[in-house]
Amino acid sequence: MSNVMRKFTTITVLTITGLLAGCSSMPKVERVSPNQVTDVSGYWNDTDANLTAQQMISQMLGDPWLGNFEAQNNGKQPTVIVGQINNLSSEHVNVQTFVDDMQRELINSNKVQFVASANQRNEVRGERQDQDLNATAATRNAMGQEIGANFMMQGTINTIIDAAGDTSVKYYQVDLRLINMRDNVIAWVGQKKIKKIVTKPGFRF
Amino acid sequence: MTAECEWTVLEWRWVVRRCGAYFIYCVSLLFLTGCATYRGNMQSVDQALAEQQPAAALKAFVPLSSGRNQALYLLNKGMILRIQGDYAGSVSAFEAAKPLMEYLEATSVSENVGALTLSENLRSYQGALYERLLLHVYQALNYLQLGQPDSARVEVQQIDLLLRRLYPDKDTAPDGGDAFARYFSGLVYEDLGEWSDAMISYRKAYQAYQAQGVPDGAIPPDLQLSLCRFADYLGLDQELDDYKKRFNLDSWPPVITDSSDPTGQLVFIFSNGLAPEKVPIQTVVLNPADGHFFTVSLPSMRRRVPAVTDAVVHVEGQSVSTVPVESVAADAAKALAAEMPKLIADEVARNVTRQIAANQADNKGQGLGVLLSLVGALADQPDTRIWNTLPDDIQMARLSLPPGTYKVTVQLRGRYGGILSTQKFDNIVIQPGQMTFATLHWISF
Numbered sequence: 001m002s003n004v005m006r007k008f009t010t011i012t013v014l015t016i017t018g019l020l021a022g023c024s025s026m027p028k029v030e031r032v033s034p035n036q037v038t039d040v041s042g043y044w045n046d047t048d049a050n051l052t053a054q055q056m057i058s059q060m061l062g063d064p065w066l067g068n069f070e071a072q073n074n075g076k077q078p079t080v081i082v083g084q085i086n087n088l089s090s091e092h093v094n095v096q097t098f099v100d101d102m103q104r105e106l107i108n109s110n111k112v113q114f115v116a117s118a119n120q121r122n123e124v125r126g127e128r129q130d131q132d133l134n135a136t137a138a139t140r141n142a143m144g145q146e147i148g149a150n151f152m153m154q155g156t157i158n159t160i161i162d163a164a165g166d167t168s169v170k171y172y173q174v175d176l177r178l179i180n181m182r183d184n185v186i187a188w189v190g191q192k193k194i195k196k197i198v199t200k201p202g203f204r205f
Numbered sequence: 206m207t208a209e210c211e212w213t214v215l216e217w218r219w220v221v222r223r224c225g226a227y228f229i230y231c232v233s234l235l236f237l238t239g240c241a242t243y244r245g246n247m248q249s250v251d252q253a254l255a256e257q258q259p260a261a262a263l264k265a266f267v268p269l270s271s272g273r274n275q276a277l278y279l280l281n282k283g284m285i286l287r288i289q290g291d292y293a294g295s296v297s298a299f300e301a302a303k304p305l306m307e308y309l310e311a312t313s314v315s316e317n318v319g320a321l322t323l324s325e326n327l328r329s330y331q332g333a334l335y336e337r338l339l340l341h342v343y344q345a346l347n348y349l350q351l352g353q354p355d356s357a358r359v360e361v362q363q364i365d366l367l368l369r370r371l372y373p374d375k376d377t378a379p380d381g382g383d384a385f386a387r388y389f390s391g392l393v394y395e396d397l398g399e400w401s402d403a404m405i406s407y408r409k410a411y412q413a414y415q416a417q418g419v420p421d422g423a424i425p426p427d428l429q430l431s432l433c434r435f436a437d438y439l440g441l442d443q444e445l446d447d448y449k450k451r452f453n454l455d456s457w458p459p460v461i462t463d464s465s466d467p468t469g470q471l472v473f474i475f476s477n478g479l480a481p482e483k484v485p486i487q488t489v490v491l492n493p494a495d496g497h498f499f500t501v502s503l504p505s506m507r508r509r510v511p512a513v514t515d516a517v518v519h520v521e522g523q524s525v526s527t528v529p530v531e532s533v534a535a536d537a538a539k540a541l542a543a544e545m546p547k548l549i550a551d552e553v554a555r556n557v558t559r560q561i562a563a564n565q566a567d568n569k570g571q572g573l574g575v576l577l578s579l580v581g582a583l584a585d586q587p588d589t590r591i592w593n594t595l596p597d598d599i600q601m602a603r604l605s606l607p608p609g610t611y612k613v614t615v616q617l618r619g620r621y622g623g624i625l626s627t628q629k630f631d632n633i634v635i636q637p638g639q640m641t642f643a644t645l646h647w648i649s650f
Binding site: 041086087088089090091092159161163164165166168200201202203204205 | 300304307308310311312313314315355356358359362363365366369370373
């Protein structure tokens with residue numbers, strides 16, 4: 001067999017092997033710590049959500065709004081309800097993960113309490129209504145005993161993306177606000193900025 | 206089996222030893238060609254869709270969900286689930302297609318070698334620009350119909366990002382396909398009350414229609430009104446004067462800024478028919494000098510003209526005809542025309558490669574070169590893959606209505622004005638100051 005044909009055959013067989021290899025691979029699973037940074041595509045991921053939650057928690061607990069509220073209300077904890085957090089970014093961001101992280105940390109800090117959001121409370125009210133009919137008097141929870149929130153948390157997620165060819169610069173800005181339910185005063189603004197440079201490979205096998 | 210056809214082990218060994226490489230090459234070619242009969246499988250899909258049986262069409266697609274066709278399978282799956290009214294399922298399929306298509310943008314070394322030596326079908330399906338834009342449009346419609354306008358906004362942001370990334374120094378896509386995507390983006394921004402972004406999108410849509418050679422008189426009338434309305438509202442006086450002259454307009458409905466304004470809007474988007482199909486054009490030529498075969502193997506676009514020409518939307522005494530806003534058939538033809546020089550160059554490369562291999566094979570044994578060039582030529586099938594569950598064209602109608610729940614009747618008209626079908630939509634809810642998006646994808650030949 002000539003050298004040319006041998007090379008040609010080798011390339012052909014390798015190509016076909018490579019093309020077929022992609023069709024038959026089994027998934028590989030590796031367990032890692034939830035805190036491990038795992039950037040795969042450059043899109044918003046769990047690391048971004050964790051970083052945002054941590055920053056917001058430290059800002060919320062460290063900023064003066066909390067002390068001011070306690071001073072004005074005989075040391076009482078402020079009550080917060082989570083409102084709308086609008087995703088104005090160019091990615092489908094799961095807002096719930098970092099909001100849940102924040103809620104957990106803030107509740108556990110014993111400095112802020114949350115009441116159920118508009119979606120959550122409908123189910124609770126339904127159950128309470130059911131208790132009214134079906135639960136014993138000793139265990140029944142009466143209607144009309146809910147705590148009104150002092151603040152509503154609202155927010156936005158924005159992105160600015162500059163992209164050309166295989167490289168893009170992604171800038172995320174998450175803004176959260178606490179709005180006083182009594183007078184609409186914005187009592188606190190938290191912000192987290194994340195910037196990434198994402199370079200996609202120009203070639204694949 | 207007759208005795209003459211029985212080969213002994215020794216004879217097989219001789220064949221494998223003497224012509225092993227050519228044998229592997231020929232068998233591999235035939236195997237790979239067998240994997241690539243996309244168009245053959247699509248015929249049963251088309252038939253099921255024409256019979257308005259999307260569930261059967263979806264079932265017929267399953268054999269096409271292999272590695273190189275995975276993105277195309279997901280696009281078609283998402284579209285058929287939409288036709289079935291399974292918007293959540295469609296969202297999942299489209300979301301799975303998006304990262305895959307982005308990943309496939311990277312040049313594959315093995316696929317390129319395969320395409321330049323064996324067949325164009327060895328490339329993974331990446332999708333033309335107009336398909337990638339319409340993916341976002343239909344995904345945004347999914348979200349709107351699921352009551353998630355913020356997620357629809359994400360999709361129109363992705364439309365802008367894709368166009369800016371691919372054409373950073375151009376206002377419009379060079380091969381078209383972006384006009385309706387921009388127009389639709391304007392609608393989504395308008396629905397969310399983001400009027401500056403709506404104006405920017407409408408302006409870019411107008412520029413894209415112009416770039417495609419659409420004269421001012423043929424710009425969708427609703428877009429003409431929106432351009433004037435928002436230029437007026439945003440105080441863009443010079444631009445407004447220009448639009449007034451170009452579209453010969455003196456009045457337009459005002460931008461609704463007062464939240465107490467009771468008017469809502471119904472935006473009806475009609476997806477008409479099925480996108481064109483790619484058909485193979487293959488000519489195998491014998492070179493009498495050496496007996497080797499050459500092939501010209503390229504795809505050609507064949508439009509599937511729908512029997513329906515337009516739709517008339519009847520609601521509360523109003524009757525509004527849909528207006529064409531996007532020709533998928535034209536975009537597909539332009540995309541193929543733009544790709545053709547590269548396809549021709551690849552075809553030349555494959556013929557040259559086969560000729561070199563056949564010459565070498567001839568030196569090895571008489572007739573081997575002929576066999577190799579014949580099998581290679583037959584295996585060199587054109588790539589006829591295309592997202593053909595997209596419509597042939599997209600049409601739109603927009604109506605202002607007071608808030609309430611409506612029964613909407615849509616009549617589908619044929620070429621000679623006859624009504625080919627009547628579809629009814631119950632419980633169309635119009636909210637004050639908001640748009641309600643209703644869609645219909647009707648397949649007719």
